Amino acid sequence: MRLTLTELTKSFAGHRVLDAITCDFGELRSLALIGPSGGGKSTLLRIIAGLETPDAGAATLDGEAVAFTDEEKLRAHRRRLGVVFQAFNLFPHLTALANLTLPLEKVHGLSPAAAEETARAALRRFQLADHAHKKPAQLSGGQQQRVAIARAIAIQPRLLIFDEPTSALDPEMTAEVLDVIAELKSEGRDLLLVTHEMGFARQVADRVAFLAGGRIVEHAPAAELFAAPRSPECQAFLARILKY
Numbered sequence: 001m002r003l004t005l006t007e008l009t010k011s012f013a014g015h016r017v018l019d020a021i022t023c024d025f026g027e028l029r030s031l032a033l034i035g036p037s038g039g040g041k042s043t044l045l046r047i048i049a050g051l052e053t054p055d056a057g058a059a060t061l062d063g064e065a066v067a068f069t070d071e072e073k074l075r076a077h078r079r080r081l082g083v084v085f086q087a088f089n090l091f092p093h094l095t096a097l098a099n100l101t102l103p104l105e106k107v108h109g110l111s112p113a114a115a116e117e118t119a120r121a122a123l124r125r126f127q128l129a130d131h132a133h134k135k136p137a138q139l140s141g142g143q144q145q146r147v148a149i150a151r152a153i154a155i156q157p158r159l160l161i162f163d164e165p166t167s168a169l170d171p172e173m174t175a176e177v178l179d180v181i182a183e184l185k186s187e188g189r190d191l192l193l194v195t196h197e198m199g200f201a202r203q204v205a206d207r208v209a210f211l212a213g214g215r216i217v218e219h220a221p222a223a224e225l226f227a228a229p230r231s232p233e234c235q236a237f238l239a240r241i242l243k244y
């Protein structure tokens, strides 16, 4: 993928969350966003995903600007992305299977039979075949997150977007979900992720961007950024979180 941001600006209640971000990340397969809480990472992901409208500026994916003001084009953009948030973003009243078939039928226009076949294949892929009939409350956190990933994958997205997919999970389930994401990366899927798992970011991301105070303070190949962050802000951030 190629992601470029131009003068991207977003404020909430007078507070500038994204401050005229201009950045060309170049051609890459996977980009990790790191940075302090409240720095604007989720807001930036939501804008790129077409779920939030910026006040000004542009986001371009593979040469195509996200059409924030054209609802039809925006829906088409969203349909081509697989998005996985923290946790608990499954429909609680639906089974795992129905969580997958619902968007396949309603958003992607598959017939019920085709949706079920696609959904069951995606659940099998993540060892969830035996859990298809369960509702989210009957699944572990790791299983729930794998269902969410299966749902994102089922639509054959051009890009998978993860926003702290493991932050609500215990260490074992975190490892389980990170394994799945690493596997998707090795399959050649394009990934855009926000994570607090620095070891994982280093391993899975081609490039890492440090976002703080509404700006991309620096971005570099993962190994480079973690070994030798250039900005004092990123140095301080990494020193703080890598301490334990």
Ligand SMILES: Nc1ncnc2c1ncn2[C@@H]1O[C@H](COP(=O)(O)OP(=O)(O)OP(=O)(O)O)[C@@H](O)[C@H]1O
Pocket (backbone or CB within 6 Å): 012, 013, 017, 035, 036, 037, 038, 039, 040, 041, 042, 043, 044
């Ligand atoms: N819908 C909203 N309405 C008002 N303020 C918001 C909204 N969404 C985000 N904000 C504010 O924007 C700022 C950036 O939020 P954002 O969620 O993008 O940060 P983040 O970098 O993802 O943080 P974290 O690491 O804690 O998830 C925060 O101060 C937040 O309170």
Ligand SMILES: [Mg+2]
Pocket (backbone or CB within 6 Å): 041, 042, 043, 163
């Ligand atoms: Mg966030």
